Amino acid sequence: MLLAAESITKQYATVRAVEALSFTLDSGRIHALLGPNGAGKTSTVRMLIGLTRPDAGRIAYHARAGVQGHVAADELGYLPEERGLYVDQPVLAQVLYLARLRGMAGADARREAARWLERFALADRAKEKVSALSKGNQQKVQLITALIHRPRCLILDEPFSGFDPINQELTLELLRELRAQGVGILLSAHQMQLVERLADRIVLMNRGRQVMAGTMDELRREAGLAGRLTLTFDEAVPETLFASLPGVAVVERLASDRVALLLGDRADLNALLVGIGRGARLKAIASEAIGLHEIYLRAVSTIEAEVQP
Amino acid sequence: MKPWSSVLTVARWEFMRYFKWKQELLMFGILIGFYALLGFGQAALELAKRNTEYQVEVLNLAGLPLGFDPASNLKVSRIDPGEEVWSRRKVGLGEIDALVIVRSVDAAELIAHSEPRFMDALRQTLDRARREHELAAAGVAQADFERWTQPMTIEVSYHEExxxxxxxxxxxxxxxxxxxxxxxxxxxxxxxxxxxxxxxxxxxxxxxxxxxxxxxxxxxxxxxxxxxxxxxxxxxxxxxxxxxxxxxxxxxxxxxxxxxxxxxxxxxxxxxxxxxxxxxxxxxxxxxxxxxxxxxxxxxxxxxxxxxxxxxxxxxxxxxxxxxxxxxxxxxxxxxxxxxxxxxxxxxxxxxxxxxxxxxxxxxxxxxxxxxxxxxxxxxxxxxxxxxxxxxxxxxxxxxxx
Structure with missing residues (x-):
C-alpha cells in the first residue's frame, strides 16, 4: 500500500469539510475522488499533501524513508485545481525551478524538462512567458511540473481541464503509462466518461462524507443498477407502462415516444422484454452498461434528498 | 531536498525574477548619461554666465569713490547729470542693461531693463565705496579696519582622556x-x-x-x-x-x-x-x-x-x-x-x-x-x-x- 487515509476528519470554523473519510491507494493504481463542489475533495487533498492536518483520523504514506503523516514532498507530483504558475516567467525557467524545489539536480532537471516539453509539443515555446500560452498549453506546463521529478504518488486535481478531446486522450494515455510504471495516482475530475475509462477505483463524496466507493462494477452493484435500456416506439407511450415491469429501477422520459429504463442488478431481461412487447409497437432498442454519470447523479441526489428538511 | 538548498533555490529565483541585465545596464547608462548631462549643463551655464556682459551707466551724485573691476562682466560707464534723461531712454530701448543713480552715501536708485542678474557685483562695489568713504571721514585706515573685522583665531585641542x-x-x-x-x-x-x-x-x-x-x-x-x-x-x-x-x-x-x-x-x-x-x-x-x-x-x-x-x-x-x-x-x-x-x-x-x-x-x-x-x-x-x-x-x- 502506498497511501491510506483512515477515518480522517477536518473541521473549519462553521463547516465540517471532511468527515470520517477512509480510502487507500496502491502503487500502480489510479483512484478517483469524485463529488460536487463543496464535497470535501480539496480539503482532503490538502491534508494528503500536508498543507493542513486532520482534526481526527490518520494519514499514512509509505515513503521510501518510512511511514509519514502526508505524502513526502519529493515523492509527490501535484497538480492543483487552480493553475498555479508564474505567468510572467518563461516556461523552461519555471519548470526547472519547480523541479529543483522537488529535489532534482540541475542537470537532471534540464534533461527531463527537454524530454517532457518535447513530448507535449512545447519545446519550441520553452523560452516564451507562460502568459503567452493558451489555456491548454498552460495546463500542459502545469502537468509537466507535476511529473518531471518522477514522483511515486501523483495527486491530480482536474488534470483534463482546458484540454481539447485530443489532448484529453493523450493525457489519458500518459496516466495509463505512469500507472504501468508503478506510480500511484489519485485524481479528481468532472469528465465522468474519462474517469470511468481510467480509474481502477472510485470514491464518491458528498458533504464531506464518502457516499460510495469501489470499482465500476462494485459501484453499479452498490447503486443497484446494472444497465440502461433505451426504447423508441412508433407512438407516444405513458411512463406508467414500464414502472411496474420486473427489474426496472427508474424510468426516464426522453421524448413522448422514447423512454430510458435503468435496470436493477437483478433484472430478468427475458421477462422484461416480454412485458415491453405487450405495449406499443417497438421501433428500436439500445442497451448499455450503466455509466458513472448516472451513478454519481443518483448517489449525490439521494444524499441531498436525505438531508433536505 | 535539504532546507538550505530549498532556501537558496527560492532566493535565486526570487532575485532573478526581477533582475534583468538589460534593464540594469540601461539604468546605469541613463544614470551616467544624466550625471554627464548635468555636469555638462552646469559647465555650460557657468561659461555662459562668465561670457555675459552687462552694460550699466552710473550717475554718481554722492561722489562715492566708486571703483569697478575691469575684468568683471559688469561694464560701467559714468555719466553726468545732464545725460540722465538720455540714459533712461537707452534703458527703455534695451541699449544698456541699467542706470544706477547714487543719490547719497546711504541710497542709490537702479533703473533696469529686466531682472538685474549683476546685482551682487553692483552691491559689493557700492558697499565697498561707501565703507571707504565712511572710513576716510572717520580717519580710520583701511588696513586697520580689515584687521579688526577678522575673526578671532581659536586653537582647539582635546584632552587626552x-x-x-x-x-x-x-x-x-x-x-x-x-x-x-x-x-x-x-x-x-x-x-x-x-x-x-x-x-x-x-x-x-x-x-x-x-x-x-x-x-x-x-x-x-x-x-x-x-x-x-x-x-x-x-x-x-x-x-x-x-x-x-x-x-x-x-x-x-x-x-x-x-x-x-x-x-x-x-x-x-x-x-x-x-x-x-x-x-x-x-x-x-x-x-x-x-x-x-x-x-x-x-x-x-x-x-x-x-x-x-x-x-x-x-x-x-x-x-x-x-x-x-x-x-x-x-x-x-x-x-x-x-x-x-x-x-x-x-x-x-x-x-x-x-x-x-x-x-x-x-x-x-x-x-x-x-x-x-x-x-x-x-x-x-x-x-x-x-x-x-x-x-x-x-x-x-x-x-x-x-
Missing amino acids: GRLPATRAEKVLVIVFLVMLLSAIMTSFAYFFVSITSEKQARVAEQIVSAIPTQAWIDGKILGISGHGLKSVLYIALFGGLALLALAKFAPELMAKAGGISPDKLAVGLAFVLLGILFWSAFMAGFAATIDDPNNSARSTVMFVPMLPVILAFPVLDHPELGVVAFLSWIPVTSMAFMPLRHALTDVPWWEVAGSLALLALLTFYMRRYASRIFRAGMFMYGKEPSWREMWRWMREPDPAQ
Missing part, C-alpha cells in the same frame, strides 16, 4: 547609512508587494508549499528580494565611490578637510543596515500575504511603517547624545537607524553595540518565523483579508508540515 569629535566624513557616513537603509527598504517594499500579491493572485502557493516547507519559502523570499535592497545599497556605494574619486581628483583640499572614517564605525553601520533590511523584509513578506487586492486594500499604507525609523533619525543627526537616541538605539525596530548614528557620532561602549545587534538579530529570527506563519495562512485566503485577531491567531499556530 576626552573624546575626539566625529569627523566630517563620519557625519556624511551616517547620512549615507540612512539613505542606504531607506533606499533598500523602499526597494524591497516595492518588490515584496509586487511579488507576493501577484503570487497570491496567480495561486502558485499550493504548488510551492506542497514541495517545500513554508519557512524555507519565506526565508528564500526574504533573502532573494532583500537582494534587490542590497543591490540598491551597492549602487549607492558605487556612485558614492565614484563621487569620492572625482572629489579626490578635482578637490583634494575638501577631501583632506573631511577627515577619515574609522573601520569599526563602517563595520558596525553596515552590520545594522544589513540586519535592518532583513528584519523589515520579514515584516513585509508576512504582511503582504494578507493583502487580497493591492489596488483597494487600506492595509497597503502599513507597508510604509518600516520607513519611519529612518525618517525619525534625520532630525536628531545634530544631537546624537540625547537620551531618546540612546533609547531608540536599543529598540530593535529603530536600532538599525539609531545605533549606527550614535556609534559614528559619539562614544558608545562595545557591549551596547553588541547587545543592540543581538536583540535585532533575535527579533529578526522570530520575525521571519511569525512572517512564515502569517504567510502560510494568508496565501490561502482568497477574496477577503484576515482580521488583526486572525493574524494574531495565525502567528501562534506552528506549521503542520514541520
Whole structure:
C-alpha cells in the first residue's frame, strides 16, 4: 500500500469539510475522488499533501524513508485545481525551478524538462512567458511540473481541464503509462466518461462524507443498477407502462415516444422484454452498461434528498 | 531536498525574477548619461554666465569713490547729470542693461531693463565705496579696519582622556547609512508587494508549499528580494565611490578637510543596515500575504511603517547624545537607524553595540518565523483579508508540515 487515509476528519470554523473519510491507494493504481463542489475533495487533498492536518483520523504514506503523516514532498507530483504558475516567467525557467524545489539536480532537471516539453509539443515555446500560452498549453506546463521529478504518488486535481478531446486522450494515455510504471495516482475530475475509462477505483463524496466507493462494477452493484435500456416506439407511450415491469429501477422520459429504463442488478431481461412487447409497437432498442454519470447523479441526489428538511 | 538548498533555490529565483541585465545596464547608462548631462549643463551655464556682459551707466551724485573691476562682466560707464534723461531712454530701448543713480552715501536708485542678474557685483562695489568713504571721514585706515573685522583665531585641542569629535566624513557616513537603509527598504517594499500579491493572485502557493516547507519559502523570499535592497545599497556605494574619486581628483583640499572614517564605525553601520533590511523584509513578506487586492486594500499604507525609523533619525543627526537616541538605539525596530548614528557620532561602549545587534538579530529570527506563519495562512485566503485577531491567531499556530 502506498497511501491510506483512515477515518480522517477536518473541521473549519462553521463547516465540517471532511468527515470520517477512509480510502487507500496502491502503487500502480489510479483512484478517483469524485463529488460536487463543496464535497470535501480539496480539503482532503490538502491534508494528503500536508498543507493542513486532520482534526481526527490518520494519514499514512509509505515513503521510501518510512511511514509519514502526508505524502513526502519529493515523492509527490501535484497538480492543483487552480493553475498555479508564474505567468510572467518563461516556461523552461519555471519548470526547472519547480523541479529543483522537488529535489532534482540541475542537470537532471534540464534533461527531463527537454524530454517532457518535447513530448507535449512545447519545446519550441520553452523560452516564451507562460502568459503567452493558451489555456491548454498552460495546463500542459502545469502537468509537466507535476511529473518531471518522477514522483511515486501523483495527486491530480482536474488534470483534463482546458484540454481539447485530443489532448484529453493523450493525457489519458500518459496516466495509463505512469500507472504501468508503478506510480500511484489519485485524481479528481468532472469528465465522468474519462474517469470511468481510467480509474481502477472510485470514491464518491458528498458533504464531506464518502457516499460510495469501489470499482465500476462494485459501484453499479452498490447503486443497484446494472444497465440502461433505451426504447423508441412508433407512438407516444405513458411512463406508467414500464414502472411496474420486473427489474426496472427508474424510468426516464426522453421524448413522448422514447423512454430510458435503468435496470436493477437483478433484472430478468427475458421477462422484461416480454412485458415491453405487450405495449406499443417497438421501433428500436439500445442497451448499455450503466455509466458513472448516472451513478454519481443518483448517489449525490439521494444524499441531498436525505438531508433536505 | 535539504532546507538550505530549498532556501537558496527560492532566493535565486526570487532575485532573478526581477533582475534583468538589460534593464540594469540601461539604468546605469541613463544614470551616467544624466550625471554627464548635468555636469555638462552646469559647465555650460557657468561659461555662459562668465561670457555675459552687462552694460550699466552710473550717475554718481554722492561722489562715492566708486571703483569697478575691469575684468568683471559688469561694464560701467559714468555719466553726468545732464545725460540722465538720455540714459533712461537707452534703458527703455534695451541699449544698456541699467542706470544706477547714487543719490547719497546711504541710497542709490537702479533703473533696469529686466531682472538685474549683476546685482551682487553692483552691491559689493557700492558697499565697498561707501565703507571707504565712511572710513576716510572717520580717519580710520583701511588696513586697520580689515584687521579688526577678522575673526578671532581659536586653537582647539582635546584632552587626552576626552573624546575626539566625529569627523566630517563620519557625519556624511551616517547620512549615507540612512539613505542606504531607506533606499533598500523602499526597494524591497516595492518588490515584496509586487511579488507576493501577484503570487497570491496567480495561486502558485499550493504548488510551492506542497514541495517545500513554508519557512524555507519565506526565508528564500526574504533573502532573494532583500537582494534587490542590497543591490540598491551597492549602487549607492558605487556612485558614492565614484563621487569620492572625482572629489579626490578635482578637490583634494575638501577631501583632506573631511577627515577619515574609522573601520569599526563602517563595520558596525553596515552590520545594522544589513540586519535592518532583513528584519523589515520579514515584516513585509508576512504582511503582504494578507493583502487580497493591492489596488483597494487600506492595509497597503502599513507597508510604509518600516520607513519611519529612518525618517525619525534625520532630525536628531545634530544631537546624537540625547537620551531618546540612546533609547531608540536599543529598540530593535529603530536600532538599525539609531545605533549606527550614535556609534559614528559619539562614544558608545562595545557591549551596547553588541547587545543592540543581538536583540535585532533575535527579533529578526522570530520575525521571519511569525512572517512564515502569517504567510502560510494568508496565501490561502482568497477574496477577503484576515482580521488583526486572525493574524494574531495565525502567528501562534506552528506549521503542520514541520
